[in-house]
Amino acid sequence: MKVLETGFNKAFESRIRLGIMSVLSVNDVLDFNALKEYLDATDGNLASHIKALEKEEFIGMEKSFIGRKPNTRYFITDLGKIAFSNHLSALERLIQSQK
Amino acid sequence: MNKEKDYIKDLAEIRQMMERSSKFISLSGWAGILAGIYALVAAYIAYTLFNFKPGEESSITPSDMLNVILLALALLVLALTTAVFLSYKSASKRSEPIWNATSRRLLLNMAVPLVTGGIFLIIMISQSHFNMLSSISLIFYGLALYNAGNFTYKEVKILGVILIILGLISACFISWALLIWAAGFGLMHIVYGIYIQVKYKR
Numbered sequence: 001m002k003v004l005e006t007g008f009n010k011a012f013e014s015r016i017r018l019g020i021m022s023v024l025s026v027n028d029v030l031d032f033n034a035l036k037e038y039l040d041a042t043d044g045n046l047a048s049h050i051k052a053l054e055k056e057e058f059i060g061m062e063k064s065f066i067g068r069k070p071n072t073r074y075f076i077t078d079l080g081k082i083a084f085s086n087h088l089s090a091l092e093r094l095i096q097s098q099k
Numbered sequence: 100m101n102k103e104k105d106y107i108k109d110l111a112e113i114r115q116m117m118e119r120s121s122k123f124i125s126l127s128g129w130a131g132i133l134a135g136i137y138a139l140v141a142a143y144i145a146y147t148l149f150n151f152k153p154g155e156e157s158s159i160t161p162s163d164m165l166n167v168i169l170l171a172l173a174l175l176v177l178a179l180t181t182a183v184f185l186s187y188k189s190a191s192k193r194s195e196p197i198w199n200a201t202s203r204r205l206l207l208n209m210a211v212p213l214v215t216g217g218i219f220l221i222i223m224i225s226q227s228h229f230n231m232l233s234s235i236s237l238i239f240y241g242l243a244l245y246n247a248g249n250f251t252y253k254e255v256k257i258l259g260v261i262l263i264i265l266g267l268i269s270a271c272f273i274s275w276a277l278l279i280w281a282a283g284f285g286l287m288h289i290v291y292g293i294y295i296q297v298k299y300k301r
Contacts, residue, residue, distance in 0.1 A: 022114075027120055088110075
């Protein structure tokens, strides 16, 4: 995990990833389609960002079946919560300092 | 500075995402105001035209009772249609889908108390117990709103609690039932609608 000096987290350097973290931090679990709706992203794009966040262990997933259809649901991990809130604080600090 | 603008935009977007994904905010205050007006009109019609006076069972004929039930159903359909239509309009203005994970959860959470209350009402009507209809409808609708408050404006929760209290009061004072019902479904909806419209929409 790369944390820059200022407290910024490289893992959150894209709009979609910020979106995923924001949405998951206020919802217990969300499935792929719900994420897609909220973020207005394409399947491939969203999947690659999810994978990146999963690799950092900021989000986790659970697989289940609805009838016969597989359903993947995502949630934010404790590590992810801390990292995201640090990132937000860093953003705030930066904006404050530049005022 | 360019970068600074970016960060502010980031923060704004984050806040918007959090809100959009956890709160259903397309519900217009007008839906509440109109539903309240419909309810007042319906209560007036039930009282004057159909002689619906809870607490004086003998005064109402079976055909009038049927009319009151049909009136209540029409009111329900009209209020729901208005709410859905206005929400749809407000959502499409912000180019957001009205049917998303948040609205699904909102409806699911409302459905459990609403369907329970609806079935309870049908059972009461089928056994000719008309005294508690006002009370039951207020209480179960209030419970549904209380649940819904988790997924939309928090004021909905307060409205729910008020309706539950009115429902309980109405159960104690049967002869006031229609008036209390009109206060709950009519007046309270209107007050709520105006409040939402003034506070959030303008």
